[in-house]
Amino acid sequence: MxxxxxxxxxxxxxxxxxxxxxxxxxxxxxxxxxxxxxxxxxxxxxxxxxxxxxxxxxxxxxxxxxxxxxxxxxxxxxxxxxxxxxxxxxxxxxxxxxxxxxxxxxxxxxxxxxxxxxxxxxxxxxxxxxxxxxxxxxxxxxxxxxxxxxxxxxxxxxxxxxxxxxxxxxxxxxxxxxxxxxxxxxxxxxxxxxxxxxxxxxxxxxxxxxxxxxxxxPEALKGKLEGEVLILDTNDGEKLKKKIETLSFIKKIDVRGNELRVAVKGSEKYLPKIIDVAKQCNVSIESISIRKPTLSDVFLHYTGREIREEMGNVKEIMKAHARRWVR
Ligand SMILES: Nc1ncnc2c1ncn2[C@@H]1O[C@H](COP(=O)(O)OP(=O)(O)OP(=O)(O)O)[C@@H](O)[C@H]1O
Ligand SMILES: [Mg+2]
Missing domain, CATH: 3.40.50.300 (P-loop containing nucleotide triphosphate hydrolases)
Known part of the structure; x- marks a missing residue:
């Protein structure tokens, strides 16, 4: 060591x-x-x-x-x-x-x-x-x-x-x-x-x-989050979240505005079920993407927050850049 x-x-x-x-x-x-x-x-x-x-x-x-x-x-x-x-x-x-x-x-x-x-x-x-x-x-x-x-x-x-x-x-x-x-x-x-x-x-x-x-x-960390992340762009993220968050196959769910991020294992099996629920409660899904977990998801999983939220405001970032390059 x-x-x-x-x-x-x-x-x-x-x-x-x-x-x-x-x-x-x-x-x-x-x-x-x-x-x-x-x-x-x-x-x-x-x-x-x-x-x-x-x-x-x-x-x-x-x-x-x-x-x-x-x-x-x-x-x-x-x-x-x-x-x-x-x-x-x-x-x-x-x-x-x-x-x-x-x-x-x-x-x-x-x-x-x-x-x-x-x-x-x-x-x-x-x-x-x-x-x-x-x-x-x-x-x-x-x-x-x-x-x-x-x-x-x-x-x-x-x-x-x-x-x-x-x-x-x-x-x-x-x-x-x-x-x-x-x-x-x-x-x-x-x-x-x-x-x-x-x-x-x-x-x-x-x-x-x-x-x-x-x-x-990085591989092991991402591997800890089994399954896939579904990203659903909807017209009412909160409403759909409330309807699906109790379903047993949902491992984790986050909502940002109208975008839902849903962690599931076996998206091919469970995505149609989510779409059915959305239809039943009149939430339209405008787009769907599926991806493997990233380190960003790992961070969210272990801290409960996105790293982006902690990035500070634009002013802070500009200040950091100014400090670096002006000196
Ligand atoms: N000299 C200091 N006096 C008081 N608090 C300090 C001092 N230096 C750092 N801190 C505080 O300690 C914490 C950790 O700061 P640190 O600079 O180690 O973070 P960092 O992870 O390097 O952040 P960044 O990504 O912005 O560089 C912060 O809350 C910061 O405000
Ligand atoms: Mg630092």
């Missing part, structure tokens, strides 16, 4: 941001902490990185205690913060040179190492451009390269694709995958994007209000 936590807890006054977390992360895996805004993801990894002291409990990273052996922990890890922290008046290469000096990478190794991490994130031909003139995705890749420069055993990525457009996010995913295959490294990432956790992570922990709700491979 490269990371083990023991009742790891952090409080801010009365607020328990991380509540008695016990988890183990294996050497070499890509591990995801998935949860909405304010779930405690950044607080948790800040403690693992020794930036923040636990209120109680502790953890080991690469065999070192995060409270008693901070320098050893710091040497073992690389970190890409949620907010950007590059020097945008320097070139990409200069940022890496400064970081490798700070981290004590031996002088005779620096050039080779910088060349290699630049290549890993596809920035070799952009290395001499001032970072201010990089695109958002390039900055993110440079931060990942910087986190790798001192051969860390664990790389922490806090929201690696927040605020990036879908295409750039996919590029970053490809670099992270490449990195996990080529470097002998464990990657711990936080995200509130379901697709990101699903595509990138060997295992995912769903975290909400500072607690791990469930943990497993």
């Amino acid at each position: 490269i990371i083990e936590t023991y009742d790891l807890t952090r409080k801010y006054g009365k607020l328990v941001a991380v509540n008695k977390v016990n988890l183990t992360i294996e050497d070499g895996e890509v591990f995801g902490l998935l949860g909405p805004n304010g779930a405690g993801k950044t607080t948790l990894i800040s403690m693992l990185c020794t930036i923040l002291k636990p209120t109680s409990g502790t953890a080991k990273v690469n065999g070192y205690d995060i409270v008693k052996q901070q320098p050893q922990v710091r040497k073992s890890i690389g970190i890409v913060f949620q907010d950007p922290s590059l020097d945008d008046r320097l070139t990409g290469r200069e940022n890496l040179e400064m970081h490798s000096a700070l981290y004590g990478v031996p002088k005779n190794e620096r050039k080779k190492r910088i060349d290699s991490v630049l290549e890993l994130v596809g920035l070799t031909d952009k290395q001499d451009i001032i970072v201010r003139n990089y695109s958002g995705g390039m900055k993110r890749r440079l931060e990942i390269a910087r986190g790798l420069i001192h051969y860390p055993k664990v790389l922490f990525l806090d929201e690696p694709t927040l605020g990036l457009d879908p295409q750039t996010r996919e590029h970053i995913w490809a670099y992270i995958k490449n990195l996990s295959e080529k470097e002998n490294i464990t990657i711990v990432l936080t995200t509130h994007y379901m697709d990101e956790a699903d595509i990138l992570c060997d295992r995912v922990a769903i975290i909400d209000y500072g607690e791990i709700k469930v943990l497993g491979t």
Whole structure:
């Protein structure tokens, strides 16, 4: 195990941001902490990185205690913060040179190492451009390269694709995958994007209000919700919900406006029954789709809420983006 936590807890006054977390992360895996805004993801990894002291409990990273052996922990890890922290008046290469000096990478190794991490994130031909003139995705890749420069055993990525457009996010995913295959490294990432956790992570922990709700491979988590999800677009979602929620074959039902999401096992058998009930109570069904459960459904199942509801309002999201890119 490269990371083990023991009742790891952090409080801010009365607020328990991380509540008695016990988890183990294996050497070499890509591990995801998935949860909405304010779930405690950044607080948790800040403690693992020794930036923040636990209120109680502790953890080991690469065999070192995060409270008693901070320098050893710091040497073992690389970190890409949620907010950007590059020097945008320097070139990409200069940022890496400064970081490798700070981290004590031996002088005779620096050039080779910088060349290699630049290549890993596809920035070799952009290395001499001032970072201010990089695109958002390039900055993110440079931060990942910087986190790798001192051969860390664990790389922490806090929201690696927040605020990036879908295409750039996919590029970053490809670099992270490449990195996990080529470097002998464990990657711990936080995200509130379901697709990101699903595509990138060997295992995912769903975290909400500072607690791990469930943990497993994305396949295993989705597999826990047996059956299928029916999505029914109706002209009266509440009315149909009331009529069908007591039927024995319905495993779970959620209503959002006029859209009903119904979890059933054996949709081919039970869908006609739902349609019959809708006819009887004069609710018209405008469209029907059937899909396998996603991590989004897993999140809803274990927390009773959709991750989207916790995303905050548009203003908050804009603020987060502004903080990231304007600085
Ligand atoms: N320095 C602080 N002082 C007081 N409360 C804090 C502080 N830092 C975080 N919190 C609170 O702790 C909780 C967890 O915050 P944290 O930043 O860990 O969440 P997160 O999961 O990283 O969220 P996001 O997805 O928005 O980055 C939140 O309720 C937050 O308001
Ligand atoms: Mg955070």
